[in-house]
Amino acid sequence: MSISLLAFAAALAQDAPPPRTPNDPIDEAPESAWTEIAADDLMVMDVGGKRVVIQLNEAFAPTHVANVKNFARNGYWDGGSVYRVVDNWVTQWGNGGNPLYADENKPLPEGAVENPPADYARPAGSVNVTPLGSSDSFSSMAGFDNGWPVAVHDDGTVSPTYCYGYVGVARSADPDTGTGSELFAIIGTPARRLDRNYAVIGRVVDGMENLSAIPRGTDTMGVYAEGQAQIPIEVTMMDALPEDEQMRFKMMKEGSASFAEYVYLTSHNLHYGRGTSGSDICSVRVPVRKIEEEG
Numbered sequence: 001m002s003i004s005l006l007a008f009a010a011a012l013a014q015d016a017p018p019p020r021t022p023n024d025p026i027d028e029a030p031e032s033a034w035t036e037i038a039a040d041d042l043m044v045m046d047v048g049g050k051r052v053v054i055q056l057n058e059a060f061a062p063t064h065v066a067n068v069k070n071f072a073r074n075g076y077w078d079g080g081s082v083y084r085v086v087d088n089w090v091t092q093w094g095n096g097g098n099p100l101y102a103d104e105n106k107p108l109p110e111g112a113v114e115n116p117p118a119d120y121a122r123p124a125g126s127v128n129v130t131p132l133g134s135s136d137s138f139s140s141m142a143g144f145d146n147g148w149p150v151a152v153h154d155d156g157t158v159s160p161t162y163c164y165g166y167v168g169v170a171r172s173a174d175p176d177t178g179t180g181s182e183l184f185a186i187i188g189t190p191a192r193r194l195d196r197n198y199a200v201i202g203r204v205v206d207g208m209e210n211l212s213a214i215p216r217g218t219d220t221m222g223v224y225a226e227g228q229a230q231i232p233i234e235v236t237m238m239d240a241l242p243e244d245e246q247m248r249f250k251m252m253k254e255g256s257a258s259f260a261e262y263v264y265l266t267s268h269n270l271h272y273g274r275g276t277s278g279s280d281i282c283s284v285r286v287p288v289r290k291i292e293e294e295g
Contacts, residue, residue, distance in 0.1 A: 019271040022262055026287050029258035034250040035147075036291070042238035042249065043072050043202070047082060047093075047214070048231040052207035053238070053247060054167055055288070057148055060160045061199040063116035064169050067108075067180040068201055072235045074109040076181070081230035082214065086222030088188030091211045092170060096182050097223075097230045108179060118177050120196045121157035129158060130254045134267055134278030138192045142281035144254045148203075149281045151195060160200040162191040163282035165208050169199040187212040190282040205249055205288045248291040262287065 043054040058065040071077060076095075083097025084090070095106045108114060129143040129152055136142035139151035142161070149161045162168065167185045171178030177199060185204060204211065219225035238246055252259050265271075267279040 020261075020265055021271045022266040025258045025261040025265065026252070026289075029252060029256065029287075033253055033256035033258040034289070035253050037205070037249045037251055037288070039239035039246060039248070040069075040237060042205075042247075043068065044236050044238050044241065044247075045093075046234040047207075047210045050207065050210040052210050053205050053249070054202045055205045055249070055251075056202040057160065057200065059146065060122060060148070061116075061119040061169070061201050063113050063119060064178070064180045064199045065201050067112050067116065068183070069237060070109055070112050071181060072237050073240060076106070076109050077233055077235045080233050080235075082211075082233060083217075083230045084184075084221065084223045085187075085214055085216045087216045089186075089191070089222070090184040091187050091214065092182065092184040092222075093233050094170070094182035096170075106181070108181070112179065114179060116177050116179065116199070118175070119199055121153070121159035124152060124156050124158050127158050132263065132267070132279070132281055132284065134280065136281060138195060144286065147251045147254055147286050149284070149286065151192075151281070153196070157196070159196045161281055162186055162194040162198075162200065163203075163285070164188070164190060165204040166200055167202045167204065168194060169201060171198065185211050190280070192282075206247065206290060250289050250291055252287040254286070259287075 037055055041056045043056055045052045045054065056065050056068065079098050080093060080095045081097045082091060082093040084092035095101050127145045129145050129150060131141060131143040136151060139153050141152040143150060145158065149163060150158050151161050152158050164186055167183055169178040169180050170182035170184050180201060214231060216222060217224045218228060224230050263284055266284045268275045
């Protein structure tokens with residue numbers, strides 16, 4: 001008895017393995033596909049007693065990041081707080097909510113640079129961009145540089161991108177660049193309009209929920225109103241913690257075969273059933289894993 005083409009195709013589909021998901025290359029990636037993030041590039045912030053870990057990116061904002069490390073190591077944010085939270089926008093913290101500094105900024109610690117350069121982008125020739133493979137609405141090409149999402153622009157520069165969980169430097173009106181004393185994290189829709197306008201100093205790699213799932217400010221521009229309890233912060237660097245309290249993280253190498261497959265699968269989502277033609281850069285989050293202690 002002959003079998004119809006339709007039935008034959010159905011039989012083949014039934015026997016075919018399920019499409020691979022973006023989690024598959026992450027779970028299967030060999031150790032050679034990962035690189036450990038240095039402890040002195042990890043800033044630890046307790047937000048109301050809950051931990052947030054931020055990976056710093058010195059390559060694109062060296063002076064701002066140097067300032068931030070200085071502040072974290074020297075207790076500059078003692079008495080600081082989360083004082084502004086805007087739904088689908090930002091959580092902001094620093095000393096700006098401390099009434100002791102309502103009329104003047106807190107003096108910077110020794111060695112901090114008061115007016116950092118506008119390190120919002122780098123010359124394209126100074127980076128080696130791995131293309132995303134999809135178009136980008138905000139630049140001529142999006143891709144990755146040393147594990148960070150970036151945008152390549154027609155003027156010959158490359159900038160980091162303001163995606164969910166990325167941390168930037170608050171500042172006054174241009175040409176002020178901010179010192180890094182007041183920081184914010186994107187807690188909603190990617191804020192790509194900030195690209196090349198505000199310094200990106202890093203991204204949250206652990207504890208993002210402790211910045212995104214907190215009360216929104218009810219005063220102007222999301223500042224906590226009188227009577228709203230500001231959330232205290234304590235900030236240090238990972239390598240300044242006792243060894244038994246330190247956390248370790250590894251990041252997937254963008255030059256690995258595992259990363260290439262992860263980007264492809266995340267961009268096309270074949271496991272959904274109806275695949276997509278591509279993806280924006282902020283939807284392809286570079287895999288970062290906590291290293292669990294053995295034994």
